[in-house]
Amino acid sequence: MSDLDTFIAGLPKAELHLHIEGSLEPEMMVALAARNGVALPYASVEEVRAAYAFSNLQDFLDIYYAGAAVLLTREDFRDLAVAYFDRAAADGVVHAEIFFDPQTHTDRGVAFATVTEGLLDGMAAAEAKHGITAKLILCFLRHLDEEAAFATLREAEPWLDRIAGVGLDSSEVGHPPEKFARVFAAARAKGLKLVAHAGEEGPPEYVVQALDVLGIDRLDHGNRSLEDPALTARLASSGMTLTVCPLSNLKLCVVDDLADHPIDAMLRSGLRATINSDDPAYFGGYVGENYRAVAAARGLSRDDLVTLARNSFTGSFLDAASIAAHLAAIDAYVASR
Numbered sequence: 001m002s003d004l005d006t007f008i009a010g011l012p013k014a015e016l017h018l019h020i021e022g023s024l025e026p027e028m029m030v031a032l033a034a035r036n037g038v039a040l041p042y043a044s045v046e047e048v049r050a051a052y053a054f055s056n057l058q059d060f061l062d063i064y065y066a067g068a069a070v071l072l073t074r075e076d077f078r079d080l081a082v083a084y085f086d087r088a089a090a091d092g093v094v095h096a097e098i099f100f101d102p103q104t105h106t107d108r109g110v111a112f113a114t115v116t117e118g119l120l121d122g123m124a125a126a127e128a129k130h131g132i133t134a135k136l137i138l139c140f141l142r143h144l145d146e147e148a149a150f151a152t153l154r155e156a157e158p159w160l161d162r163i164a165g166v167g168l169d170s171s172e173v174g175h176p177p178e179k180f181a182r183v184f185a186a187a188r189a190k191g192l193k194l195v196a197h198a199g200e201e202g203p204p205e206y207v208v209q210a211l212d213v214l215g216i217d218r219l220d221h222g223n224r225s226l227e228d229p230a231l232t233a234r235l236a237s238s239g240m241t242l243t244v245c246p247l248s249n250l251k252l253c254v255v256d257d258l259a260d261h262p263i264d265a266m267l268r269s270g271l272r273a274t275i276n277s278d279d280p281a282y283f284g285g286y287v288g289e290n291y292r293a294v295a296a297a298r299g300l301s302r303d304d305l306v307t308l309a310r311n312s313f314t315g316s317f318l319d320a321a322s323i324a325a326h327l328a329a330i331d332a333y334v335a336s337r
């Protein structure tokens with residue numbers, strides 16, 4: 001390991017953009033398919049992995065939704081979460097705000113309670129085992145209609161004290177944020193935080209809508225904001241956190257090469273960027289690998305890495321005292337090196 005890699009490994013970090021269904025490793029997919037008697041279109045772990053060549057977001061989503069079909073029981077969701085937190089803890093993650101896509105499961109007949117209680121079980125187990133804290137963010141699938149999102153929000157009602165916020169994911173182009181204006185307003189009225197994927201494949205205008213129409217507290221991806229200097233300046237001056245996902249951007253062809261990744265351009269523009277793994281089982285690396293790969297490809301400095309890690313806490317939905325404690329831990333770590 002290089003010095004920088006060792007530094008990254010020990011740096012305390014939060015992960016703010018992780019789809020728990022996207023942490024389903026091929027080995028677990030095959031094992032759960034066998035455990036639950038679900039037929040998979042792949043004969044082996046190697047065949048599953050071989051299918052992971054994507055030329056855009058939709059290519060990936062088709063496989064990601066098919067893979068999620070092996071998740072049926074509360075124990076499955078617990079096991080999935082525990083496996084993610086084990087990997088995250090090994091990467092120096094001390095806090096994670098994880099997305100889940102309930103509609104992917106309820107539309108297959110899996111109860112909202114099964115999904116949510118299983119994930120909460122996994123979060124509790126991870127806190128006991130690693131001391132890692134976590135929050136849940138319920139994502140609405142934007143290729144479905146707003147009424148389906150409202151129905152999901154109604155189903156979530158009994159768990160709203162254990163759900164930190166709502167997000168918006170799935171196929172971006174053709175499904176602008178404004179389609180979900182009313183359901184986001186309803187979620188805000190319930191005290192939930194608001195995030196949305198925007199500017200991953202969609203144009204800068206979608207980011208503007210996420211800000212102005214949805215009133216988001218945090219922006220997921222946001223890469224294409226850089227095409228609009230006024231928008232970039234607005235995001236910077238308002239201190240909006242961007243949850244950037246370098247290996248995802250590479251695998252989904254948002255960038256052609258990691259050497260072209262705009263992470264340092266974002267920092268130089270004053271954007272509060274963070275590094276995240278998105279769907280690590282599909283994109284070739286968890287959060288530590290995202291830091292290492294983009295640091296090597298863009299020649300990031302230790303100061304850049306510390307800024308990125310600090311941003312992951314300041315951009316989290318933790319309370320101010322917890323954020324201050326995590327920032328102090330980063331300072332102590334840097335001072336010890």
Ligand SMILES: Nc1ncnc2[nH]cnc12
Nearest residue numbers: 019169170171197278279
């Ligand atoms: N990167 C991504 N963009 C949109 N929806 C997603 N669902 C899981 N990963 C996603």
Ligand SMILES: [Zn+2]
Nearest residue numbers: 019169197278
């Ligand atoms: Zn995502």
